[in-house]
Amino acid sequence: MSIDRSTGLRMIEDATCPGCGLLCDDLTLVVEGGRIVETRGGCDRGQVWFEGRDDHSGGPTILGRSASLDDALGRAAELLASAKAPAVWGLAGSSIEAQRVAVSIADRIGAVVGIEGADPAGLRAFQRVGEVSATFGEVKDRADLIVYDAVDSSPIPERFRERFADEAVGRFVPEGRTGRTIVWLGCSDDPHARSSDFALKVPKDRQVAFYAVVRALVNGIAFEQEPVLRSTGLPLASLVEFAERLKRAKYGALVLGRSADSSAESEAKLTLVRDLNAHTRFVAIHVGGLANGSGAKAVLTWQAGAAGDIDFGGGYPAHCPRDGVRERLQRGEIDLALIVSNGDWPGDATPTIPCILIHDDHDPSPIAGLVEVTFPTARLGIDEGGTVTRTDGVMLPLRPPFLGRKTTQVEVLLGIEARLKDRSR
Amino acid sequence: MSLLKIAGGHVVDPANGVDGVADLWIEDGRVIPSPADPSTRPDQTIDARGDIVMPAGVDIHCHIAGPKVNGARSMRPEEPRRAGFMHRSEIGRSGTLGSVPSSFSTGAKYAGLGYGTAVDAAIAPFAARHTHHELADTPIIDKAFLILMGNNHYVMERIRDGDRERLRAYLAWILGASKAYGVKVVNAGGVETWKQGKGNVSTLDDVVPGFEVTPRGILTELARTVDEMGLPHPVHVHGQNLGLPGNADSTIELMTALDGHRAHLAHIQFHSYGGDLRTMDSQVGRLADYINTHRSLTVDVGQVMFGETTSMTADGAVGQFLRKVTGRKWLSHDVELETGCGVVPITYEDKNAVHALQWAIGLEWFLRVDDPWRIALSTDHPNGGSFLAYPQIIALLMDRGRRAEALAKLPAKVRDRCPLGDLPREYSLNEIAIITRAGPARMLGMTHKGHLGPGADGDVTIYRPDSDKERMFSLPRYLIKGGQVVLDDGDLRESADGSLLHVAPERDGLAEAEIADWFNHRSSIRFANYGMGDDEVANTRRVEVGGGS
Numbered sequence: 001m002s003i004d005r006s007t008g009l010r011m012i013e014d015a016t017c018p019g020c021g022l023l024c025d026d027l028t029l030v031v032e033g034g035r036i037v038e039t040r041g042g043c044d045r046g047q048v049w050f051e052g053r054d055d056h057s058g059g060p061t062i063l064g065r066s067a068s069l070d071d072a073l074g075r076a077a078e079l080l081a082s083a084k085a086p087a088v089w090g091l092a093g094s095s096i097e098a099q100r101v102a103v104s105i106a107d108r109i110g111a112v113v114g115i116e117g118a119d120p121a122g123l124r125a126f127q128r129v130g131e132v133s134a135t136f137g138e139v140k141d142r143a144d145l146i147v148y149d150a151v152d153s154s155p156i157p158e159r160f161r162e163r164f165a166d167e168a169v170g171r172f173v174p175e176g177r178t179g180r181t182i183v184w185l186g187c188s189d190d191p192h193a194r195s196s197d198f199a200l201k202v203p204k205d206r207q208v209a210f211y212a213v214v215r216a217l218v219n220g221i222a223f224e225q226e227p228v229l230r231s232t233g234l235p236l237a238s239l240v241e242f243a244e245r246l247k248r249a250k251y252g253a254l255v256l257g258r259s260a261d262s263s264a265e266s267e268a269k270l271t272l273v274r275d276l277n278a279h280t281r282f283v284a285i286h287v288g289g290l291a292n293g294s295g296a297k298a299v300l301t302w303q304a305g306a307a308g309d310i311d312f313g314g315g316y317p318a319h320c321p322r323d324g325v326r327e328r329l330q331r332g333e334i335d336l337a338l339i340v341s342n343g344d345w346p347g348d349a350t351p352t353i354p355c356i357l358i359h360d361d362h363d364p365s366p367i368a369g370l371v372e373v374t375f376p377t378a379r380l381g382i383d384e385g386g387t388v389t390r391t392d393g394v395m396l397p398l399r400p401p402f403l404g405r406k407t408t409q410v411e412v413l414l415g416i417e418a419r420l421k422d423r424s425r
Numbered sequence: 426m427s428l429l430k431i432a433g434g435h436v437v438d439p440a441n442g443v444d445g446v447a448d449l450w451i452e453d454g455r456v457i458p459s460p461a462d463p464s465t466r467p468d469q470t471i472d473a474r475g476d477i478v479m480p481a482g483v484d485i486h487c488h489i490a491g492p493k494v495n496g497a498r499s500m501r502p503e504e505p506r507r508a509g510f511m512h513r514s515e516i517g518r519s520g521t522l523g524s525v526p527s528s529f530s531t532g533a534k535y536a537g538l539g540y541g542t543a544v545d546a547a548i549a550p551f552a553a554r555h556t557h558h559e560l561a562d563t564p565i566i567d568k569a570f571l572i573l574m575g576n577n578h579y580v581m582e583r584i585r586d587g588d589r590e591r592l593r594a595y596l597a598w599i600l601g602a603s604k605a606y607g608v609k610v611v612n613a614g615g616v617e618t619w620k621q622g623k624g625n626v627s628t629l630d631d632v633v634p635g636f637e638v639t640p641r642g643i644l645t646e647l648a649r650t651v652d653e654m655g656l657p658h659p660v661h662v663h664g665q666n667l668g669l670p671g672n673a674d675s676t677i678e679l680m681t682a683l684d685g686h687r688a689h690l691a692h693i694q695f696h697s698y699g700g701d702l703r704t705m706d707s708q709v710g711r712l713a714d715y716i717n718t719h720r721s722l723t724v725d726v727g728q729v730m731f732g733e734t735t736s737m738t739a740d741g742a743v744g745q746f747l748r749k750v751t752g753r754k755w756l757s758h759d760v761e762l763e764t765g766c767g768v769v770p771i772t773y774e775d776k777n778a779v780h781a782l783q784w785a786i787g788l789e790w791f792l793r794v795d796d797p798w799r800i801a802l803s804t805d806h807p808n809g810g811s812f813l814a815y816p817q818i819i820a821l822l823m824d825r826g827r828r829a830e831a832l833a834k835l836p837a838k839v840r841d842r843c844p845l846g847d848l849p850r851e852y853s854l855n856e857i858a859i860i861t862r863a864g865p866a867r868m869l870g871m872t873h874k875g876h877l878g879p880g881a882d883g884d885v886t887i888y889r890p891d892s893d894k895e896r897m898f899s900l901p902r903y904l905i906k907g908g909q910v911v912l913d914d915g916d917l918r919e920s921a922d923g924s925l926l927h928v929a930p931e932r933d934g935l936a937e938a939e940i941a942d943w944f945n946h947r948s949s950i951r952f953a954n955y956g957m958g959d960d961e962v963a964n965t966r967r968v969e970v971g972g973g974s
Contacts, residue, residue: 137761137949305521316510
């Protein structure tokens, strides 16, 4: 922290932005009184995160009525302890510290756990074939070929391109942009396609075929023109040129936005990257997503063995892909939900089961209906600290300027856990 | 104040030359001399008459936390389906089992095996924050980790420049900033070469492209600096050409290069092969002779056990090699400025001549190193097998009949190419205590671990003697951790957090300003967000750095 000499305002340097999973940690927050008045170095999303309205400072409620924190914690614990088939949902906007406690609660009460914004199809692909990847700094340091996959219109965060990719100067790419070839996979009328060196328009529903043919070409398999055109919608020559370009790279990076891919699509991408390593170095890089979705996956993995959909109901952590919170809600098999999220509920917009809601009070929760207990809490990076995880696995600390002014998620979760422990004594 | 008496057990405490019946007293977590006043009454007494009392086990080389281990868990959901789960209990969290157990299972299973301390041998400093969170969820045992320095860009630049002062300042900073315990070198310069797509290094004098340093330079400068700093543990080395037939020549070259320095050579079994893929044989004889005659070197074995496991290494090239050999799924992760990482499932099969030879070569190592203080038991968990296989290995070492029986079932080639069957040596209980606790603690410079003299940590394991040594060491009766009875007559009764052991060498503020500038130009994160804050890690315990020069 420092003080700006001209204005006398407090400056928080090297602040980490929880606006998305990119978690830029090079922001400067200018603080005046109890507000952040300027966010330097971030994107629009970061500015909205730090400078957005903050007028939802209500306390906890029980059935819509104001309650003391102690009463609300007691009621939440009572509900959780008596639930027969509880769920814990959300967690992607929480700190590692909060996630660790939330999963501990799930273990204690035998809940099924689901992570908001998780990519179960991508996880299945990873579990089948693995992944060749890297931290963002490797792209900056080494990548002379960067392929942006925006076929499904997933946004590639601009600050990723700015900080680590297009113009970035790296040890083995000292020329910056001129030392890198940028390939855009998506719609050819996309403005990003025009700023790239090379673009391919890949129909969304032909991705598996496209990647499979390119992988086969990389592996030295020859094709006739007509079947390739029929299956991928692209002429063979352009795919051959693309495959050769990939192989010629010294260090290539396939950059994938927040994915809506099917498992087969994810697998097609991961296997292409894997096989390219027989010829050169190539990595898959994931960008975007929620602030700490990667952290939630990491915590669930080290505590319970898998990166999503864990059922503690049998007294042990059973991985239950395709039978998680969403599916069980649809079948009416959940009787209480502990929701730690500001986002959408995986079931209907209005839950029809009782809920305990822990949400950052800077935004009103979209979840209404049968909310038994609500805990409005601090916002990550502003009045709640802790640790968050980038999509490349690098964990970063937050630098909240107003620590201590609001109840935090960690405090609420620890309070619930302590009361659950007391009840079991 | 709590006073515990372990009464009448047969105490095996090699560090203090004790091997006989004695009482042991522990007060507030530490071993104390027997009270002079015969009327002193303990708060708790464990009747250990007829039992064997040892210091708790110390694992010098394992992989139990961090993104590499967690990536393996995530990639392998089939493992707990094969190996099962740990159920939630009144005192402990639930978890998964298999070659890469979940964090709570890892702590509980080490405790159940009578171990009190485990050192993760390969953490990228970039992953220190992750590792600390995960280790905080690894209960009961004390933990420490070594940080990967052998392909670090700043390290290689300073060695190239001959700037020993800055190299030392950097090591002091990065050890302190990551709250690590020691320095690890994995395939010096080779991982960086591989990351550039330029193959690998294969000799100590290959030049690392773009850095103009050699593996020899990296190894010797790091070994020298670690010695000068007086770090409790010497440089911990994973050599070149891991797992490749014919690699014994480069292992001898490595040992020779490190002559005059303290060094620990990890999972030496994987570096002890002659011949080629067709003619691969054991070269333990000449390598063990070198160890026997050079007292500054120690080794751990990296014993291979048959069955399903997960290979994991910071040596990215080895990961790719294993993917090619096995055709199985592969996780690879390059970490900027520092290292690589490779994870591939592997099944060691007793019908596979290469795997069987690896098994035999590991055991040969134990029997060929004369001084048990210089060789530590490890499976390089989970690379050669799980730490849960330690009792099987102990039984093989203590019983040559059992070894002969196992060897007879293996392909005939193994008996032709490894002299294991000719080695009659059997380990005594005292020697087992050395290779599983006293020795590793001494190698790690943990003066409060691995023995039961006054001032030592109250970490004690009590075994019921059994002619079946595998059963004896699989099922300790008691584990006392920091004076607290954790394992009580075979049942895990208490949980505890365990400590995080780390070093904090004296730092140089001026040099750090330069390091910060260097780092901010090259890293994808800010220097200020790299190191651990003092309040970020709970239950830390600082181990003193000796008188540096």
